[in-house]
Amino acid sequence: MNETILSYDSVTKRFGTLTAVDNVSFSVKKGECVALLGPNGAGKTTLVRLLLDFTRASDGAVTINGVPSTNPRARESIGYLPENVRIPAHLTCYRYLMRCARLLGIPPKDAPARCHAVIENVGMKGKENVPLGTCSKGMAQRIALAAALVGDPHILILDEPTSGLDPIGIREIRVILESLKAKGMTILLNSHLLSEVEKVCDAALIIDRGKVLVKDTIAAIVKDGESLEDVFVRLVTARTGASI
Numbered sequence: 001m002n003e004t005i006l007s008y009d010s011v012t013k014r015f016g017t018l019t020a021v022d023n024v025s026f027s028v029k030k031g032e033c034v035a036l037l038g039p040n041g042a043g044k045t046t047l048v049r050l051l052l053d054f055t056r057a058s059d060g061a062v063t064i065n066g067v068p069s070t071n072p073r074a075r076e077s078i079g080y081l082p083e084n085v086r087i088p089a090h091l092t093c094y095r096y097l098m099r100c101a102r103l104l105g106i107p108p109k110d111a112p113a114r115c116h117a118v119i120e121n122v123g124m125k126g127k128e129n130v131p132l133g134t135c136s137k138g139m140a141q142r143i144a145l146a147a148a149l150v151g152d153p154h155i156l157i158l159d160e161p162t163s164g165l166d167p168i169g170i171r172e173i174r175v176i177l178e179s180l181k182a183k184g185m186t187i188l189l190n191s192h193l194l195s196e197v198e199k200v201c202d203a204a205l206i207i208d209r210g211k212v213l214v215k216d217t218i219a220a221i222v223k224d225g226e227s228l229e230d231v232f233v234r235l236v237t238a239r240t241g242a243s244i
């Protein structure tokens with residue numbers, strides 16, 4: 001449980017004059033589930049995009065299993081669920097996952113079994129032939145999560161996996177994440193749903209305007225009768241001078 005899987009070392013990302021990520025350091029150990037929390041524009045998605053080499057750090061280093069994130073080899077064991085994912089309406093759940101499997105280079109002889117396995121993992125057994133265009137938002141999100149799992153990753157990066165879902169959909173995603181955690185998956189997730197984070201994650205970072213305000217275990221952050229939401233609001237409003 002002590003092996004470092006993801007590491008951000010003094011990472012800064014500037015977009016012109018804007019510093020989206022400001023000297024951030026943290027790491028995620030094998031089997032940990034860590035949340036990136038922060039108000040809109042805090043820099044959460046930018047941190048994820050740095051990991052996936054969709055954008056590059058202005059300063060500092062991001063590594064995956066000790067390999068720089070700029071090296072394609074670093075991303076071999078990562079599954080990624082983007083923010084506001086769009087899935088093709090005309091494909092069935094199974095066909096979509098088969099397409100993802102092909103894009104990932106999974107051998108054709110192995111792909112059907114992999115797709116059936118991830119469909120089962122996300123609780124969609126029996127829904128293989130449902131066209132994605134007729135799926136509820138919760139079902140569509142579970143299939144998007146299945147697509148992130150089809151390459152059999154060891155690390156899962158989720159950018160707001162419960163965004164726009166109803167309480168049932170949110171719970172379904174939580175149950176899936178708990179079962180993945182139980183199997184040893186390392187998870188980094190962005191979320192605004194603090195009550196869910198409190199239930200699922202081991203640790204969290206609270207970020208505001210690129211700066212880390214807190215990084216600790218959930219147990220250490222949530223104490224003295226304060227919820228994660230209380231701590232979040234207290235720290236973020238203290239910085240902005242706002243009051244609620």
Ligand SMILES: Nc1ncnc2c1ncn2[C@@H]1O[C@H](COP(=O)(O)OP(=O)(O)OP(=O)(O)O)[C@@H](O)[C@H]1O
Nearest residue numbers: 015018020038039040041042043044045046047083
């Ligand atoms: N490609 C880009 N070019 C210029 N500015 C960018 C770019 N990507 C992000 N930013 C800016 O960087 C800051 C951080 O954005 P980011 O998307 O990482 O925030 P976030 O924490 O994910 O927010 P949200 O909760 O709304 O998803 C914002 O001010 C955003 O406008």
Ligand SMILES: [Mg+2]
Nearest residue numbers: 044045083190
């Ligand atoms: Mg974001």
